[in-house]
Amino acid sequence: MENEQLDGRKRKNIKIGDVVEIVQKHHQRTGELTEGIVKRILTKAANHPHGIKVMLQLGDVGRVKNILEE
Numbered sequence: 377m378e379n380e381q382l383d384g385r386k387r388k389n390i391k392i393g394d395v396v397e398i399v400q401k402h403h404q405r406t407g408e409l410t411e412g413i414v415k416r417i418l419t420k421a422a423n424h425p426h427g428i429k430v431m432l433q434l435g436d437v438g439r440v441k442n443i444l445e446e
Contacts, residue, residue: 382442382443382445383443384396384427384428384439384440384441384442384443385423385424385425385426385427385428385440386422386423386428387417387419387421387422387423387424387428388422389443390414390417390428390430390440390443391414392414392415392416392417393413393414394413394414394443394444395411395412395413395443395444396411396412396413396414396430396432396440396441396442396443396444397409397410397411397440397441397442397444398410398412398427398430398432398436398437398438398439398440398441399427399438399439399441400436400437400438401437401438403438409441409442410432410436410438411444412432412433412434412436413432413433414430414431414432414433415430415431415432415433416430416431417429417430418430418431418437424439426439427439427440427441428440
């Protein structure tokens with residue numbers, strides 16, 4: 377069962393500085409995940425079925441699949 381607090385489809389669960397795993401646009405077919413620290417939250421909506429879009433500190437942009445606990 378998925379932990380409600382760590383759901384990457386809800387914007388309120390993601391904060392700048394969080395460590396997350398994202399899937400980038402060109403990795404959607406393979407599902408390859410990129411880990412990094414959130415620099416900006418790009419999705420304006422409160423929820424998104426495929427994950428909230430963020431920019432990581434290294435400049436990678438993708439949708440949050442997992443929020444990793446500190």
